[in-house]
Amino acid sequence: MSLDVMALRAQFPILSQQVDGKPLVYLDNAATTQKPQVVIDALVDFYTNCNANVHRGAHHLSDEATRRYELARDRVAQFINANRREEVIWTSGTTESINIVANGLVQKLGTGDEVMVTEMEHHANLVTWQQACKRSGALLKVVPIHDNGELDLAAFDSLLSPRTRLVAFPHVSNALGTVNPIRQLTAKAKAVGAWVLVDGAQGIAHGDVDVQEIGCDFYAFSGHKIFAPTGIGALWGKFAVLDEWPVWQTGGEMIADVEYLSSTWGQLPNRLEAGTPHIAGAIGLGVAVQWFGQLNSADVQSHEQALLASAMEQAQCFDGIRLIGTAAKKVGVMSFLLEGSHPADVGFILDRQGVAIRTGDNCAQPLMKRLGIPGTARASFSIYNTLEEVDRLFDALRKAKMMLA
Numbered sequence: 001m002s003l004d005v006m007a008l009r010a011q012f013p014i015l016s017q018q019v020d021g022k023p024l025v026y027l028d029n030a031a032t033t034q035k036p037q038v039v040i041d042a043l044v045d046f047y048t049n050c051n052a053n054v055h056r057g058a059h060h061l062s063d064e065a066t067r068r069y070e071l072a073r074d075r076v077a078q079f080i081n082a083n084r085r086e087e088v089i090w091t092s093g094t095t096e097s098i099n100i101v102a103n104g105l106v107q108k109l110g111t112g113d114e115v116m117v118t119e120m121e122h123h124a125n126l127v128t129w130q131q132a133c134k135r136s137g138a139l140l141k142v143v144p145i146h147d148n149g150e151l152d153l154a155a156f157d158s159l160l161s162p163r164t165r166l167v168a169f170p171h172v173s174n175a176l177g178t179v180n181p182i183r184q185l186t187a188k189a190k191a192v193g194a195w196v197l198v199d200g201a202q203g204i205a206h207g208d209v210d211v212q213e214i215g216c217d218f219y220a221f222s223g224h225k226i227f228a229p230t231g232i233g234a235l236w237g238k239f240a241v242l243d244e245w246p247v248w249q250t251g252g253e254m255i256a257d258v259e260y261l262s263s264t265w266g267q268l269p270n271r272l273e274a275g276t277p278h279i280a281g282a283i284g285l286g287v288a289v290q291w292f293g294q295l296n297s298a299d300v301q302s303h304e305q306a307l308l309a310s311a312m313e314q315a316q317c318f319d320g321i322r323l324i325g326t327a328a329k330k331v332g333v334m335s336f337l338l339e340g341s342h343p344a345d346v347g348f349i350l351d352r353q354g355v356a357i358r359t360g361d362n363c364a365q366p367l368m369k370r371l372g373i374p375g376t377a378r379a380s381f382s383i384y385n386t387l388e389e390v391d392r393l394f395d396a397l398r399k400a401k402m403m404l405a
């Protein structure tokens with residue numbers, strides 16, 4: 001079996017548009033994925049037929065909104081194999097999910113405690129811990145990477161200690177495409193008694209995420225990286241850990257009993273979900289994971305690997321391309337530099353030819369500094385991309401090379 005890519009493409013209305021008279025080639029999927037018609041329809045249907053606040057009104061619309069919203073939680077819980085539906089906390093995305101954990105951690109850490117991250121972090125999974133350490137007096141340790149973009153596992157081992165209270169790392173690097181050995185890293189961190197947070201922003205759409213099998217305490221991800229709307233995501237956490245994690249925002253929905261001078265908190269998931277949530281977004285995320293979950297994950301991965309292999313092969317034969325990130329285990333992300341030119345200029349010329357890529361520091365400034373580069377151009381592939389589109393990328397790059405020479 002293989003993916004019926006043309007049938008998939010037909011479900012994404014945005015992909016059939018032209019840019020400057022050229023068919024759009026959308027290769028910026030690591031920044032955000034496009035949305036299939038079923039997700040767009042779910043949003044339109046929610047606002048057309050059942051818009052109401054959840055968990056509140058004793059009326060038909062509110063009941064229906066609540067039913068759809070909580071069904072979405074079930075779908076996400078099932079998609080990541082959560083043990084209990086209450087372990088899925090709606091957030092605005094990965095960034096907020098990480099901040100919830102960091103905010104609680106500050107209350108648990110003190111001088112002498114350590115937090116570990118890696119050199120390949122997105123700012124969301126670095127600055128948040130850096131600031132949490134500043135606030136709590138804990139020490140932040142940074143695990144180095146090898147030049148090819150793989151994590152230095154020996155250094156990971158030597159930096160771990162009984163003082164390590166939390167270890168955070170990306171499932172997949174957004175800048176390099178490296179897939180980290182998250183089960184192995186988690187097992188090592190758990191052996192010293194640390195909490196483990198996996199930044200799943202780039203991992204969620206590339207394979208089977210089974211949070212119980214990973215063994216981590218927290219898995220954070222954004223809906224928009226997996227065909228769902230922006231502004232919605234989830235923090236998954238082990239029930240026992242979340243249940244005693246310090247509350248984040250306070251207000252409506254998250255309380256049990258309120259007095260003027262004191263309050264008590266509600267049960268999970270509500271205790272970590274204050275205020276009116278992004279109801280339509282959550283419903284859209286539920287639909288997106290159900291839709292994506294119906295695809296055969298081996299087919300998804302082999303299609304993505306075929307796109308990546310074609311891109312890496314063409315890049316290796318392309319005089320003047322320097323690949324950034326050549327780990328043995330990678331998702332469909334190709335970061336590169338066109339020698340003698342700035343990534344922003346490359347991106348601009350590609351855009352004129354309808355090819356959308358990301359350029360810049362990839363929200364990973366310290367990583368760019370570590371690699372000694374100002375930024376990269378990055379093409380990232382998704383299930384609806386084709387081998388012909390990879391060829392169009394390289395046609396566009398040949399043109400860019402000529403123009404920038």
Ligand code: PMP
Nearest residue numbers: 093094095122124174201202222
């Ligand atoms: N971590 C990684 C690895 C990412 O790629 C991203 C998004 N680029 C984030 C965190 C932050 O995600 P969001 O902006 O959706 O909160």
